[in-house]
Amino acid sequence: MAGTIQSIERAAAVLHLLGAVGEPVPLGELARTLDLPKPTVHGITRTLVEVGFVVQDPETGHYALGRGLRDLGARLDPHLLRARAVNWADGLAARTGLEVQLGILSGTTVEIVHHVFRPDGSPQRLRTGEIQPLHASALGQVLLAFSPTSSRLRNLELPVHTPATLTSRLELTRVVQSVRRQGWAHVDGALRPGVAAVAAPVRHHLGIGVGALGVVGPREWVIGPDGAPRAGLAEQVTASAEAIAATLQERL
Amino acid sequence: MTGSRSYVAALDQGTTSTRCLVFDHAGRMVAAAQHEHRQHYPQPGWAEHDAAEIWQNCLRVLPEALASAGLVPGDLAALGIANQRETTVVWDRTTGRPVAPAITWQDTRGAEIAAQLADGPTGDLFEEVCGMRPAGYFSAPRLRWLLDHVPGLQRRARTGEIAFGTMESWLIWNLTGGPDGGVHVTDVTNASRTLLADVRTLQWDQRLLDVLDVPVELLPEIRPNAQVYGECRVGLPGVPIGGAFGDQQAALFGQTCFATGEAKCTYGTGAFLLMNTGDQITRSDHGLLSTVAYQLEGQPTAYATEGSIAVAGSLVQWFRDSLEMIGSAPEIETLARRVEDNGGCYIVPAFAGLFAPRWDPDARGVVVGLTSYVTKAHLARAVLEATGWQTAEVVEAMAADTGIAFTRLRVDGGMTSNHLLMQFVSDVLGVPVERPLVSESVSLGAAYAAGLAVGYWPDLEVLRGNWHRAATWEPAMSPAVRERERAAWGRAVERTLGWERGDA
Numbered sequence: 158m159a160g161t162i163q164s165i166e167r168a169a170a171v172l173h174l175l176g177a178v179g180e181p182v183p184l185g186e187l188a189r190t191l192d193l194p195k196p197t198v199h200g201i202t203r204t205l206v207e208v209g210f211v212v213q214d215p216e217t218g219h220y221a222l223g224r225g226l227r228d229l230g231a232r233l234d235p236h237l238l239r240a241r242a243v244n245w246a247d248g249l250a251a252r253t254g255l256e257v258q259l260g261i262l263s264g265t266t267v268e269i270v271h272h273v274f275r276p277d278g279s280p281q282r283l284r285t286g287e288i289q290p291l292h293a294s295a296l297g298q299v300l301l302a303f304s305p306t307s308s309r310l311r312n313l314e315l316p317v318h319t320p321a322t323l324t325s326r327l328e329l330t331r332v333v334q335s336v337r338r339q340g341w342a343h344v345d346g347a348l349r350p351g352v353a354a355v356a357a358p359v360r361h362h363l364g365i366g367v368g369a370l371g372v373v374g375p376r377e378w379v380i381g382p383d384g385a386p387r388a389g390l391a392e393q394v395t396a397s398a399e400a401i402a403a404t405l406q407e408r409l
Numbered sequence: 410m411t412g413s414r415s416y417v418a419a420l421d422q423g424t425t426s427t428r429c430l431v432f433d434h435a436g437r438m439v440a441a442a443q444h445e446h447r448q449h450y451p452q453p454g455w456a457e458h459d460a461a462e463i464w465q466n467c468l469r470v471l472p473e474a475l476a477s478a479g480l481v482p483g484d485l486a487a488l489g490i491a492n493q494r495e496t497t498v499v500w501d502r503t504t505g506r507p508v509a510p511a512i513t514w515q516d517t518r519g520a521e522i523a524a525q526l527a528d529g530p531t532g533d534l535f536e537e538v539c540g541m542r543p544a545g546y547f548s549a550p551r552l553r554w555l556l557d558h559v560p561g562l563q564r565r566a567r568t569g570e571i572a573f574g575t576m577e578s579w580l581i582w583n584l585t586g587g588p589d590g591g592v593h594v595t596d597v598t599n600a601s602r603t604l605l606a607d608v609r610t611l612q613w614d615q616r617l618l619d620v621l622d623v624p625v626e627l628l629p630e631i632r633p634n635a636q637v638y639g640e641c642r643v644g645l646p647g648v649p650i651g652g653a654f655g656d657q658q659a660a661l662f663g664q665t666c667f668a669t670g671e672a673k674c675t676y677g678t679g680a681f682l683l684m685n686t687g688d689q690i691t692r693s694d695h696g697l698l699s700t701v702a703y704q705l706e707g708q709p710t711a712y713a714t715e716g717s718i719a720v721a722g723s724l725v726q727w728f729r730d731s732l733e734m735i736g737s738a739p740e741i742e743t744l745a746r747r748v749e750d751n752g753g754c755y756i757v758p759a760f761a762g763l764f765a766p767r768w769d770p771d772a773r774g775v776v777v778g779l780t781s782y783v784t785k786a787h788l789a790r791a792v793l794e795a796t797g798w799q800t801a802e803v804v805e806a807m808a809a810d811t812g813i814a815f816t817r818l819r820v821d822g823g824m825t826s827n828h829l830l831m832q833f834v835s836d837v838l839g840v841p842v843e844r845p846l847v848s849e850s851v852s853l854g855a856a857y858a859a860g861l862a863v864g865y866w867p868d869l870e871v872l873r874g875n876w877h878r879a880a881t882w883e884p885a886m887s888p889a890v891r892e893r894e895r896a897a898w899g900r901a902v903e904r905t906l907g908w909e910r911g912d913a
Contacts, residue, residue: 240739240826244438247846247879251437271828276846276877283880285828 167193168201172210172222181219233367233405235261238359239271241404246273246370249397253390255372255379256281259359260289260296262304265313267297267369275374289348292329293322295356296369298342302333303358303366321346341391345380353379355386357398361405370398412483417860418474418645419852420467422492422576423656424513424678427466429474430852431485434865436875438847440478442470449510454517457510460498463576464583471644487651488584488641489859491659491851492576495602497551499562499573499627505587507579508571509559512551519550526550526604531620538617539601540608540690540699548575549604553621569626575599577653578629584650585639592639595629597710598658601701606631608690608701611710633704634662635858652858654703656851657681660821661713662703663854664845665876667869670813674800675850676824679764680721682803683713686811695806696766705861714810716766716803720758721796722824727758728792734785742829745789752787753778755901756795763905766806771909777901796824797833798898804838817841821850828882836886837895846877 170191175182188198202220205211209225242259250257250273259271267289274281291297292315301310310333315324321344323329336342341357348354356371372379372394381387416439421428425448431440444466449457475481495514500507512518526535526543536542543550552573556563565571572593574582582591600606600613605623607614613628632638637649654662657675661683664673669687674680683702690699691714702713725738735741755777762770776791808814817840824830825844835842847853860866 234737234740234743236739236742236827237737239828240737240823243826243848247848248438250879251435251846251877271826273846273879274877274881276879278878281878281881283882285880 164201167191167197168205171198171201171205172226175211175220175222181214181217181221183217183219187220233361235268235270235368238368238401238405242271242359242368242370242401245397245400245404246271249370249372249393250274250276253372253393255374258284258296258354258371258373259368260294260300260356260371261368262291262300263288265291265309267291267294267300269296270368290316290318293318293344293348294371295342295344295354295373296371298333298336298344299356299358299369299371300366301329302336302342303360303364303369305365318348319346319350321350323347341395343380343386343391345384346376351376353386355379355391355394357391357395359398359401359405361402367405368401370394370401412481412485414484414486414865416480416485417856417865418471418485418488418648419856419859420471420488420490420580421656421659421852421855422463422467422490422580423851424493424496424515427463427470428852429470430849430856431474431478431480432847432853432856436847436853436857436872438849438852440474440480442473442477444469456513456515458496458513460500460507460511460576460579463511464580467580467583468644475645482641482645482648485645485648486865487637487859487863488645488648489652489654489855489857490577490580490650491654491656491855492580492599494575494599494655494657495546495548495551496576497548497555497573498576498579499552499555499559499571500579500582502570502572503588505583505591508562509555511576511579512554514546516551517545518554519547520545522550522553523547526620534616534620535604538607538614539604540692541604543604547602547604549617549621549623552603552623552627556623563622566627567624569624571627572629573623573627574629575603575655577655581638581650581653584641584644586642589642593629594632594638594653596632596634596653596655597701597704598634598655599653600631602655608699608712611701611704633706634658635703635705635861637862649859649863651860651862652855654855654858657683657715658700658702658713659852659854659858660850661685661854662857663847663850663852664819664821665869665873666819667711667873670811671819672807672815673819673821673850676721676796676820676822676830678721678723678726680718680796680800680822680824682716682718682800682807682818684807684811684813686712686714688712691810693806693810695809696768697803697806697810703858714807716806717764718796718799718803719762719764720760721799722822723760724756724758724792724795725824727760728789734789739826741789741792742827744786745793745829747786748784748790750787751778751790751794752783753780753897754783754787754791755898756788756791757898757901757905758795759905759908762909763902766802767902767906769906771907772905773908775901775904775908777904778897793827793830794833794894794898796830797837798895800834801837801895815840817843819843819845821845821848831880831882832885835882835884837891839884839886839888839891841884842882843878844880846879848879
């Protein structure tokens, strides 16, 4: 087996061993079973603990498989994301006076998984479950910028929704790159005329965007005279999205 | 004391945790802190808390909440308290220590005492004075149990050495100095659920005290919900305590249900639907409780009718922990969405009998309609639908008792983040269901009471203006489907009744 990386092989062996044994294993036994020096095994287990694949019992010091490994194959549940987001989304709506939406990537679209009304008493319709186009929404541009499958951009159809909709692939690529750099997106009438939005990623492991949080409202409430989002708005959205991400770390 | 006095804090002493939330003038939450306490189950049917541990948690959450927002006690205009209802504490006024573990509302050991009281003329007396028949659910039977079982307690009760209270009394007494001048008070909503107070005069009733042989020296003074009871000596030094509320009444107040006919349902472990009935004490023919909604100083008392659902969120927990069908509670929605309907399956969670409107202690849970077609996704639907149908039964009972038909329902609590459930509740009630922007209605209600007491908020109208709609679910189920499903649910419930007696 030419070209294999020894440390990864050994890490896999440690994981296999821990998975096969029903109870926490002391370091010495791991080293004996794997026929490796204790310091080597210690280095491997410590790294695995760091990344959450292995846990160490605080009392005995023995090792066992960690939650991180089990969670690897599972996509973050969208309804768990919503449950963690509710209080922060409410707070964002209360402070900005704007409608708040939480979206996830669903194929080549955004699916709205949570919606908070604009708190002004006006008649509004609950948009939870609705679909938005990736290229014409702030939520979508954020998901394009922060999801690892951004190659999907090449296959994306770019239908026109308003005169402000981005229809050039090259232009969209540039916008997505700038969203990635600045950490948030804004659209000004690209989906519905006169409606603007600002969105930021809810970033999980390794900074992957598992969702996007955005505020939506009449253009004059969202966009300042210079054409950029009103002062402080992007920062508020980003801070709320980061707070939601922090609640995901607590559990997963 | 220096500070802006521009916020109000609420201390929410709940069944699993003690929390402090801080609100601004617009009713927006600006800070929060929380600590859980241990649950003790020394025997089947017993459920206890350590009141001393809860007091220590209270002393931790107050400064932590302030620190999280960079505030000092002087920034608070007042503190309000909401508490788990009916949980009973007895403590020594000199040492400040509880004489026994607190007996919680989930504990069933008062049932036997209550059953004796409910028999015959004493039962009628309680119903006449308190507006409800004796049940183990209320605090006085628990107090009686403590007086009977803690050595020497009855004698010490007479000498005034010891004090009784629900959690708000215990915390207010400690916050205002404890053994060193602590104020021993309760509020009208908590007092109304002891079985010792007259629901009209809102005073302890000597006849009821005599029946239960409870010395009046034990009891706190009954106060309105919004009134300065005293000033904190510890925890939040110098901050006035301006209000207290049982948690469900706090939520009704926090949802600003100030007018007759306005109602809210809080979805937590259980679910509690309260409707404001104004100055009317509704005698229920349908298993609901009449209770005090709130009393403001110098104003007539507002009453409410209450429907309690024992198992709501706890059914989802059971589905997660006991059946291991899901990894976290919110994932039930993901599972339920895999199918279009319940596949003919119904779950009636009468785990400890049925509460309102049936009140059958011998009922036990059923899963019915099982066929080889049914998957765990259908079971997930049935779990959520159980909460919807139980809400519908309480709403039907309220309409029958009061003649007031619901036109909309305000909801709060953790389960309101379940979109599928809220849509189902709207579908089966046939009315819009609304969630407020601040879903922490219990804490908000306590903060509102305290803020009113110190003039931080001028009146109820201003509080109404703070209520903002965060979501509305509109009914979308056809009447034909609703009737068919309602009938099927009714048949499922019939199969739970009397199971424990063996005559089902």
